[in-house]
Each structure stands twice: as C-alpha cells, then as structure tokens.
Amino acid sequence: xxxxxxxxxxxxxxxxxxxxxxxxxxxxxxxxxxxxxxxxxxxxxxxxxxxxxxxxxxxxxxxxxxxxxxxxxxxxxxxxxxxxxxxxxxxxxxxxxxxxxxxxxxxxxxxxxxxxxxxxxxxxxxxxxxxxxxxxxxxxxxxxxxxxxxxxxxxxxxxxxxxxxxxxxxxxxxxxxxxxxxxxxxxxxxxxxxxxxxxxxxxxxxxxxxxxxxxxxxxxxxxxxxxxxxxxxxxxxxxxxxxxxxxxxxxxxxxxxxxxxxxxxxxxxxxxxxxxxxxxxxxxxxxxxxxxxxxxxxxxxxxxxxxxxxxxxxxxxxxxxxxxxxxxxxxxxxxxxxxxxxxxxxxxxxxxxxxxxxxxxxxxxxxxxxxxxxxxxxxxxxxxxxxxxxxxxxxxxxxxxxxxxxx
Amino acid sequence: xxxxxxxxxxxxxxxxxxxxxxxxxxxxxxxxxxxxxxxxxxxxxxxxxxxxxxxxxxxxxxxxxxxxxxxxxxxxxxxxxxxxxxxxxxxxxxxxxxxxxxxxxxxxxxxxxxxxxx
Numbered sequence: 001x002x003x004x005x006x007x008x009x010x011x012x013x014x015x016x017x018x019x020x021x022x023x024x025x026x027x028x029x030x031x032x033x034x035x036x037x038x039x040x041x042x043x044x045x046x047x048x049x050x051x052x053x054x055x056x057x058x059x060x061x062x063x064x065x066x067x068x069x070x071x072x073x074x075x076x077x078x079x080x081x082x083x084x085x086x087x088x089x090x091x092x093x094x095x096x097x098x099x100x101x102x103x104x105x106x107x108x109x110x111x112x113x114x115x116x117x118x119x120x121x122x123x124x125x126x127x128x129x130x131x132x133x134x135x136x137x138x139x140x141x142x143x144x145x146x147x148x149x150x151x152x153x154x155x156x157x158x159x160x161x162x163x164x165x166x167x168x169x170x171x172x173x174x175x176x177x178x179x180x181x182x183x184x185x186x187x188x189x190x191x192x193x194x195x196x197x198x199x200x201x202x203x204x205x206x207x208x209x210x211x212x213x214x215x216x217x218x219x220x221x222x223x224x225x226x227x228x229x230x231x232x233x234x235x236x237x238x239x240x241x242x243x244x245x246x247x248x249x250x251x252x253x254x255x256x257x258x259x260x261x262x263x264x265x266x267x268x269x270x271x272x273x274x275x276x277x278x279x280x281x282x283x284x285x286x287x288x289x290x291x292x293x294x295x296x297x298x299x300x301x302x303x304x305x306x307x308x309x310x311x312x313x314x315x316x317x318x319x320x321x322x323x324x325x326x327x328x329x330x331x332x333x334x335x336x337x338x339x340x341x342x343x344x345x346x347x348x349x350x351x352x353x354x355x356x357x358x359x360x361x362x363x364x365x366x367x368x369x370x371x372x373x374x375x376x377x378x379x380x381x382x383x384x385x386x387x388x389x390x391x392x393x394x395x396x397x398x399x400x401x402x403x404x405x406x407x
Numbered sequence: 408x409x410x411x412x413x414x415x416x417x418x419x420x421x422x423x424x425x426x427x428x429x430x431x432x433x434x435x436x437x438x439x440x441x442x443x444x445x446x447x448x449x450x451x452x453x454x455x456x457x458x459x460x461x462x463x464x465x466x467x468x469x470x471x472x473x474x475x476x477x478x479x480x481x482x483x484x485x486x487x488x489x490x491x492x493x494x495x496x497x498x499x500x501x502x503x504x505x506x507x508x509x510x511x512x513x514x515x516x517x518x519x520x521x522x523x524x525x
Contacts, residue, residue, distance in 0.1 A: 122463035129462045136427055140486050140507065140518060141458065141465040146473050149456025157454075157496050222457040266434070268427050270475045270483045275454070 003244025004099045005254040005407060008037020009366040014235035014354035015116075015184040022051070022058045022114035025356075026067055029236035030110050034071075037240040038250045044076040045104035048094040050087030050111035051080065051358035056127045058114055073108070084131050085307065086393025087111060088237070088361025089262075089400030095241045096260050105243050111362035112236030124232055128357075131394045136268045145229055147269055147395045148308035149221030155276050155310060156223070159325030163223050165332040167211045169309040170227045172337060173345050177352025179379040184233045184354030228309045233354030237363035247407065253373045257365075259294065259388075259403030261287025267397050276325075280399040281318040281390055288388060288401040289320070296320030299342065299403075300384040301371050303364035305392040306349040312336075315390050316344060319401070338381055346371065346379045361391035365402055372406050411504045414519055416482045417441035425481050446484065449499045449524060450476035453483070457491055465508050476500055476521055487520045499524050 010032030012025050020028070026049065034040050049064040060066075064078035083090040088111030098104035118124055125143045132138045132147070156163060170189065177183035178191075193210040196202060204210040211217045217225040240250075247254035263283035266272055272279065289295055296319065304319070306312035313327035321342045322330045330336060336344040347353045347367040350360060368387035370376045376384075391400045417428050421438035432439045455474035465471070472491035477483045487507055488494060500521040507518050 120463065122461060122466045125460060126462035126464060133427075133429070135429060137485055139516070140473060141461055141468070141471060142473060142485065143458065143460070143462050145460065146456050146458045149458065150454045150473065150475060153456060153496070154454035218459070219457070220460045222459070224456075268429075268485075270453070270485055271427060271434075275475070 001100045002102055004096050004257045005242055005244040005247035006239050006257065006365070006369055006404070007242055007247050007250045007254050008033045008039065008240040009369045010036060010238040011182050011363060011366045012235050012237070013182045014233045014356060014359070017116070017234040020114070020234065022054060022060060022112060023063070023066065023070060025114060025234060025236035026063070026110050026112045027070055029112065029238040030067070030071055030108060033108065033238035033240050039106065039240055042106050044073050044106050044108055046077040046079070046095070046098050047073060047108045047110070048091040049078070049080045050083070050089070050091035050361060051113055052082060052084055052087045053113070053127055053357065057118060067110070083398060084393040085355070085357045086361050086391040086398055086400050087358035088363065089389070089391030089393070089402065090361070092239065092361060092365055092402060093260055093262060093400060096257050099241050099243055105246070107241040108238065109241060109362060110236060110238040111359040113356035113358045114234045115232050115356060116234050133268045143221070144395060145221040145224060145308065148310055149224050151275060151314070152223055152308070152310040155314065158276060161325070161328040164208055165328040166228055166309040166313065167208065168332045169306065169312050169328070170351055171207065172331065173306065173349040173351040176338060176346050176379055177348025179377065180348050180353060183348045183352050184231055185348070185352045189227060224308060224310070230307045230350040230355040233356045235354060235356040235359045235363070237359050237366045239362060239365055239369070244407065254407040255369045255372050255404050256407050257402060258405050259288035259290070259292030260401070261285060261291070262400045263287070265397045269395055276314060278314055278318040278396045278399065280396055281315055281401065284399045284401040285319045285388065285390070288403040292403045292405065294386060294403060298386050299388050301343045301346060301368065301381045301387045302389070303347060303367050303387070304344055304349065304390045305360070306345060306351050307355060307392065309351065311392070312344060312349065319388065319390055338379055343381045346376065346381055361389070361400060364389040364391060365404065368404050372404060411517065412519055414446040414482070414484055414502055415443050418444050444480065444482070446478040446482045446502065447480040448478060449501050450478045450521065452494065452496055452498045452500055453477055454496060455488060455494050464511050467509050474521060484519070486518065489520055489522050
C-alpha cells in the first residue's frame with residue numbers, strides 16, 4: 001500500500017455566507033488547497049466531493065462533474081459522495097483508497113454545504129431527519145436533536161453525570177472557536193452573556209444561570225438547549241492528496257494519513273444493546289489505530305463530531321480516551337482543553353466552527369493538518385504530532401475515523 | 408391497544424434474537440426466518456425528550472415528548488408520550504393507538520403512542 005500524504009489544505013470561513021453559493025464555496029476551498037500545495041500546474045487523476053443535500057438545499061445534482069469543469073481539472077475523474085454528515089469523511093476515504101492502491105497519484109478532496117439561505121422553519125430539521133429509520137423513528141416525529149436528547153437523558157442518568165458538564169463542552173468549544181479565524185462563532189459564551197446583559201435582556205450571576213434560562217438558552221430537545229447544539233452553517237474545506245514518495249516535491253511539511261476506519265451500527269438507535277455506546281466508533285477507531293500502529297495514548301489532538309455536546313462526551317470514551325461514562329466529567333475537569341491531557345476540538349468543533357454538513361469531515365482533517373504543521377495560531381496544541389477524527393454519517397450508525405501524523 | 412396497528416418484533420427462529428421487522432436477516436446469525444411476536448403487557452420508559460423544534464411535518468404540534476420504552480417480553484419501541492409532563496425514567500406506560508399529527512397534506516397521521524397507566 002502506498003503512503004498517502006496531505007500536501008495542501010483549503011478552508012472557507014464557516015457561517016452565514018450570503019454572498020456565496022455552493023459552487024463558489026467548493027471552488028474557493030479547492031483553489032486555496034491548490035495554492036497551498038503548489039499543484040496549480042499539476043494534472044489531477046480524481047476529484048472526490050462530499051456534500052449531503054445539494055439536491056434538497058440548492059437544487060443541484062452532478063456537482064462533482066460541474067466542479068472539475070469550473071476548476072479546469074478536466075479530464076480528472078469526478079465523484080460525488082453522499083454519506084449524510086460524514087459525506088466529507090467518505091470523500092477523504094475515497095481519496096485515500098485511490099492513492100494507497102496506486103490507482104491515482106494526485107487527488108483533490110473537497111466537502112461543502114450551503115444551508116443558511118433556507119428560511120422555512122423545520123425544513124432543514126426535516127431534511128436531516130430523513131437519515132433516521134422511517135417506520136420505527138421518523139414517522140413518530142423524530143429529529144436528530146431529539147435522538148441526542150434521548151441519548152443525553154439516559155447518559156446523564158446512567159453515569160450520574162450533570163447537564164452542566166455538557167455545557168462545559170460548549171463553553172470550551174466556543175472558547176476555542178473564538179481563537180479560530182474561520183469559525184462560524186468566534187465568540188465565547190461568556191461574551192454572548194455579556195452582550196445580553198448590556199442589551200438589558202437579563203442578569204445572570206454565572207454562566208450556568210445564563211445557560212439554564214429558557215429565554216437566553218431555549219430548550220430544543222430537553223434536556224438539550226440551543227447552546228448544546230451545533231448551528232446551521234455554510235462553508236467548504238479541501239485537501240490535496242498524493243503518493244507519499246513525491247510529497248516533499250510539493251511541500252516541506254506533508255502530513256500522512258496513516259490510519260483510516262469506517263463502521264456501521266443499527267439504523268434504529270434503540271436497537272443497540274447499550275444505547276450509550278457508539279460501537280461504530282469503537283470499530284472504526286480501532287481499525288484506524290491498528291493500521292497506524294498507534295493507541296489512544298499516542299494521540300495529541302482530536303477533532304470529534306459534536307453536532308450535539310453529548311456526542312463529544314460519548315465519542316471521547318468510545319474512541320479510547322476515557323473510560324465509559326467518564327467523558328462528560330473529563331471535559332468538566334478541563335482534561336480536553338487545548339492545554340489539557342487530550343485536547344478535543346481546538347477548532348471549536350461543530351459547535352463553534354460550525355457544521356456545513358458535507359464540509360465537516362474534510363474540515364476536521366484540515367484543522368489537524370494545521371495543528372500538525374504548527375500553523376494553528378492562538379489555538380495551537382503544543383508539539384502536536386498525531387491526531388484523529390470522528391465524523392458521523394447519521395446518528396452513530398455510520399462513523400469514519402481518520403488518523404494523521406507528521407511525515 | 409387498538410388492533411389498527413400491532414406493535415410487533417421479529418424473533419429469529421435460529422438464535423432467538425429479537426429485532427425490528429424491517430431487517431430481512433438476523434443481525435446476530437444472518438438467518439432469514441422469524442416468528443413475529445407482539446409487545447406484551449405494560450412497558451417501562453428507558454429515556455425521553457421533549458422536542459420543541461419539530462421537523463416540518465410536525466410543526467402543527469409545537470412541542471411533544473418522545474420516548475423509548477421496553478416491554479416485559481423485551482420488545483423496544485419509540486413513540487410520542489401523552490401527556491408530556493412529569494415524565495421520569497422507569498415509569499410504566501401503555502401503548503394506545505391515536506392521531507399523532509396532521510401531515511403536510513393536512514391528512515391525519517395515526518400511530519401508537521404511550522400513555523400513563525391510570
């Protein structure tokens with residue numbers, strides 16, 4: 001198997017980007033990655049594009065073919081991968097396979113989504129809920145936030161954890177996002193509270209009071225409130241992959257993908273023997289660790305899929321950092337801060353960087369590349385050499401883990 | 408419970424594993440023959456949430472409770488819970504067949520829901 005190197009990355013700002021359409025975002029991220037990898041004059045074998053709902057949100061199909069045309073990469077092969085919110089992770093995996101197998105020597109991977117223009121209340125919730133099992137879950141009114149609410153309540157009860165500890169994850173991720181110039185929210189929750197006080201919307205003694213107020217932090221899927229849930233975002237991210245043997249021709253500091261895994265679990269979430277266990281993450285991360293000959297102890301930084309803050313807690317356990325039931329407590333104790341024992345989501349995660357569905361799996365890898373190249377600015381994890389991601393393509397029923405190392 | 412919709416699961420004829428009727432083969436042993444069994448007696452609430460931002464087709468309801476329950480014979484199910492106040496994990500409920508919403512065409516949608524045992 002050939003070594004697979006990431007030789008360049010691109011990342012648009014995430015957020016409400018009114019002046020850009022989906023194709024603009026995909027092109028912006030791709031062109032930045034081409035520049036970053038010094039491959040503007042290279043011929044590309046393949047382009048893999050991850051996007052979850054371009055048909056539903058943007059009335060577009062055939063977007064991978066359109067993208068190579070727009071970018072001047074014809075006759076590169078072009079594929080659009082749709083794997084829910086792990087469409088980006090699936091695109092990275094397809095690119096990895098193409099290089100590792102020797103079929104391709106130069107590949108562009110890009111993920112993106114354009115969502116914030118949709119104003120109909122419940123439309124996006126409904127479109128995303130089509131991921132769930134229709135007969136057993138969706139026809140009863142299930143949404144993704146409601147599945148997260150169900151998971152949160154049973155987790156808090158079973159492991160004697162506190163809702164405030166999930167809030168601590170959001171507080172941390174917003175604090176990290178405030179240090180990330182491409183994040184959707186570059187603002188701490190403390191700053192949201194201060195603005196609300198200045199506007200006369202209330203007076204709170206502590207951030208936990210602010211976060212448990214129905215007006216400042218409304219309930220979405222009890223016990224989860226607005227600040228426990230990722231925003232709806234626009235954005236795109238891209239990486240350039242090539243055979244590791246030629247990587248240093250293009251850049252001085254390539255990053256290798258040394259482990260990759262993907263696994264599934266039951267479509268109906270309540271059919272899992274223990275609802276609080278993400279077995280697909282246990283299997284996929286184990287595959288990634290084995291391929292890279294690493295263990296969770298070797299990881300310096302992680303980008304996890306915190307579409308809901310309960311997920312960061314549970315994922316931090318099933319990816320091997322903490323014992324079952326201790327993830328939320330570990331975050332509360334500061335062990336996952338940028339200067340903690342295992343920094344999680346220095347980017348701000350889905351909560352603060354934002355979650356343009358198909359972009360996220362690629363954006364997680366881009367953040368790790370910046371961390372490993374020492375280019376993460378104020379949110380830099382000290383001497384980060386090895387990182388891992390967790391990207392969700394449903395509600396725990398399809399998970400991709402990608403392990404990267406400095407070359 | 409009304410006979411308009413039976414709450415059932417499939418039990419694998421080879422290994423006895425209990426699973427949703429949508430699976431064509433057993434998740435444990437890959438066998439493809441099953442006995443269909445009905446949910447039995449009352450059920451216990453395993454977890455619940457109160458959803459205040461419903462998907463488009465449930466917006467007419469504003470807010471509703473969803474829960475996962477487990478019956479005495481091991482069958483699990485998800486459904487809405489009426490009323491949505493004073494819920495707690497471990498409480499006993501019973502399934503009832505009734506209207507759960509009007510869909511986007513304005514038609515009434517029926518299913519089983521879970522209610523407090525009087």
